[in-house]
Amino acid sequence: MADGSTTGASRRDFLVGGGASLGLVLSFSLAGSAGAAETAAKLNSYVRIAPDGIVTIINKNPEVGQGIKTMLPMLIAEELDVDWAQVRTQQADGDPATYGRQIAGGSLATPMHWDELRRVGAAGRSMIVAAAAAKWGVSAAECTTALGVVYHKASGRKAGYGTLAALASEQPAPTLSKVTLKDPATYHIIGRPMIQVDTPAIVTGKPLFGIDVTVPGMLFATYEKAPVFGASVASADLAAAKAVKGVTDAFIIEGGTALDGLLPGVAVVATSWWAARKGRERLNIQWADHPTSKQSTASFEAEAVALSKATAPFRPRNDGDVDAALKSAAKTVKAAYSYPFISHANLEPQNCTASWVNGKLEIWAPTQNPEPGRQMVAKTLGIPASDIALHMIRCGGGFGRRLNNDYMVEAAWISRKVGAPVKLLWTREDDMRHDFYRPAGWHFLEAGLDAQGTVTAWKDHFVTPGEKGTPSRSAGMASTEFPALFIPNFRYDLSILESQIPTGPLRAPGSNALSFVMQSFIDELAHEAGADQVAFRLKLLGDQKVVGPPMQGYGAERMRGVLKLVAEKSGWGRAMAPRTGLGVSFHYSHLGYFAEVAEVAVADDGTVKVKKVWVGVDVGRHIINPAGAMNQIQGSVLDGLSGALHQKITIENGATVQSNFNDYPLMRISEAPAVEVHFLLSENSPTGLGEPAMPPAPPALTNAIFAATGVRLRSLPVDTDLLRKA
């Protein structure tokens, strides 16, 4: 559809209003002609209906395990009014001209598409009804639909969508903002648990992932980059690599300096990936010196403490008079918190397949963010973006890592160099050592309580990695980050720690670390005030419905709702055995309100066992696919616990120390608690679930550890040595 061959009468562009409130506009075409070669009639860019009634619905966004390939088509199918059993889904290619922005990120697919894609479905339904009305010579208003059949009651006529589709595709496409949507009480797809459309292929091992892509004549590649990010190749023994059986080529790529682009390294190409790896082992690469080779976690930590003692260069927020309020406080509390760099560790290592044929590229990429990848490839290779066809392949985990497209440009470059299709696959070690890490950060906090135990003052000196006065990617903090706006005297100072560690978004960026800091320090304050943790938090949340600007403010009432819900469901306040405890936390991110309670038991040797987690959720009035929603929430909670219990990336001599799951452990099933989820359906439009359940999990855990042991953990991951019974 991006080819421009459809014009005028058959191609209409609609701007749809619903997403505009988020600053996002979805533009797409509704092209109506049935192609001669197609037996299925195309109602619009998303829907085709075959004569036998099988409905094919396109999923526009990348599938990374968030279930989008099932959920977005559900929205269309509901309003198209077909039986879900009739529906087949199909993954779109990278095609922004037809589908607008295609991205798996920000938990945005639900809020962006809730309205638009239901309207796409409703538009398709109205074209089918118009076709039936024309055929029968009756008024469209007299026709009804159910499960893929149009009925005309008065005359007793009925027709399946399949028999009407060709005629329907010739009907004028309605204006999306004018179509009538269903009464939600009649939904039969939205709100019903639906198995992921790819599940049958997953459980039988069908090739689905980037790593499974197979192109005739394809070679296999490995690419070694410097341990120090961005260092160039001084020398490499290419001949030794080429002498390995199966190796067809080995070469140095000069690359550039942008850490998210094509970096210097050595490629080895072979008839199998194992042969390429064997060749790589012979390379004996010498890396050139690089200015960042002195970076280390130890020096970052020392520098952060030093910066905390100096005057901060930035003050993003300063409400009331913090100094006076601290002076007059009945009690003040001071604490320093920190969290480490962590890695995404998608289980499928980064990979990409590219095929360079006659000056044009075809790319199969497991990416969360296809179009910027295409643009980067075009720029780096010096070819027009229109010469690159891009297929979005199911990702073995996203978590934000695949918003970057470094693997894509590497595969493209290597394919052009060897003039053959190439599957590039990173080793696990490449993946862990060349990530865009969740940034580390340090917070130096002080707060004041009055005699009634109310928080009257809060100050945070945040030290974050960055360059030239700007935080690194995903290392910033909004000036409205909770509890800003809830405490009258509030100061947020910001210092930048010079760093050239590549960082980027990791599930619930910012929030995934800030929640630990804020909800832990609030826990300390409640403890100092001698208050119940839930009651203290409810008081802090105040009695307003929304705090901050309307539409963009913090839904304090919604948060109080989920906090009360989770307290009730977890039996908050019950008596606990020695060295067991409950911890509570809440966090708002990605338009979702989450409160969580964790129950832990800490053994005498300090080992932490999370026994159960309860989750209170408000993401609006509909849970579109409850099966997928529960999976996302439970997975996010366990992901948060996994990071808090185990994960830390350390930098030494400018390079990442960890390399694989032996030194960077992920949670295993033996550590996974039950996760009980409770939805609070509110009147708000539905919002996304890929991320917001994660941030409250780490502080629920560490607050529970405090309740169990009296030990306050102020840095992650959990140090069990501190938890041994005295």
Next chain:
Amino acid sequence: MAIKLNVNGKAVSADVDGDTPLLWVLRDSLGVLGPKYGCGIGQCGACTVHVDGSPVRSCQVPVEALGKGKVTTIEGIGLSPVGKKVQKAWTDLDVAQCGYCQAGQIMAATALLAANPKPTDDDIDTAMSGNICRCATYVRIRAAIKLASGQSTDKVF
């Protein structure tokens, strides 16, 4: 050199060095793409296959060490009644998120249930701890094993 092996009941051969890990023989030489690469060091279980019914990490088995061992992968596990039951439970509870680990999980779970038809939670922990799920679908993995073994389980959705 041509190495003969038996994969999912079929005699096949691959022209590879004997020290090539079974995983890469399956994937790159034989086009059997169900077993996945996750770590290459025996830590994650994504590459799990059965050799004569026992679960092994195919990234750790040099193909020459197989001898006459019969290899079963996710592509063939549905032919066994237990494997079929496990696949059905995985489908009914929609265990997967990204799905990348699930071939290995299903192979490990099938081996568990073949040896122990009614595993306890502890049995499940022991048998399944070698298989990482980065998406952390552990709640459903546990429930699906219970379901496949006819035991009661918490509602997952």
